[in-house]
Amino acid sequence: MAGGGFSLPRPRPRGPPFFGRNQVAAALHQVGVLLELADANVFRIRSYQNGSRTLGTLTDDLWELVETGRLVDIKGIGKGLASAIEQAMREGAWPTDWVDLHTNTPPGMLEMLDIPGLGPKRIRMMHEALGVASIADLREACEAGQVAELKGFGAKSQTKLLDGIDLLARFRS
Structure with missing residues (x-):
């Protein structure tokens, strides 16, 4: 869901x-x-x-x-x-x-579940490490290169997250 x-x-x-x-x-x-x-x-x-x-x-x-x-x-x-x-x-x-x-639970964290390839564990990890609590926060952290620096993530993961955010935005429009 x-x-x-x-x-x-x-x-x-x-x-x-x-x-x-x-x-x-x-x-x-x-x-x-x-x-x-x-x-x-x-x-x-x-x-x-x-x-x-x-x-x-x-x-x-x-x-x-x-x-x-x-x-x-x-x-x-x-x-x-x-x-x-x-x-x-x-x-x-x-x-x-x-x-x-x-x-x-912050509503923005629930909305992040809609991003392809992003589950509760990774959302929690980014929330704890970077204070990411919404899709907008996640985009900002990705664009600043902060997500790629987290353990278990990398530049490729960060790019996929940005692509997923863009896909979600198009889907919701």
């Missing part, structure tokens, strides 16, 4: 269930990306990524699993995730820590 599409899915007007399987899978994916941007514990990040993938391929009815208390029986869904999913589906509100992650 691209940065421009980052917002937790809205609940259905009537429920429960207030969210469907695809909505929950999308929310888990987003939280996993946001946790990567926040440099959270790698095991926590993986649990959200695994949960998202698991729900994306789930053939069982998610609401039935919640209703019968069998969600934790699904491989890739631990007790913590199961509890958060159940709460969201029953109450129609995402867990507060998920909402806080969305709220506290």
Whole structure:
């Protein structure tokens, strides 16, 4: 899911269930990306990524699993995730820590996810090392040659990022 599409899915007007399987899978994916941007514990990040993938391929009815208390029986869904999913589906509100992650992540960092070849780890690295918090900041850092000096980057990477920024600008126009 691209940065421009980052917002937790809205609940259905009537429920429960207030969210469907695809909505929950999308929310888990987003939280996993946001946790990567926040440099959270790698095991926590993986649990959200695994949960998202698991729900994306789930053939069982998610609401039935919640209703019968069998969600934790699904491989890739631990007790913590199961509890958060159940709460969201029953109450129609995402867990507060998920909402806080969305709220506290600079929007510009989410927009940078739309640049081809740029993921959460590299965005976090540039944010920490260069203070890059938006596409405009990234362009400026690339044009000044600062990105090429970072470990894991180089002149070629920097040029590809500038090309990606230009491509994104044309695509959005």
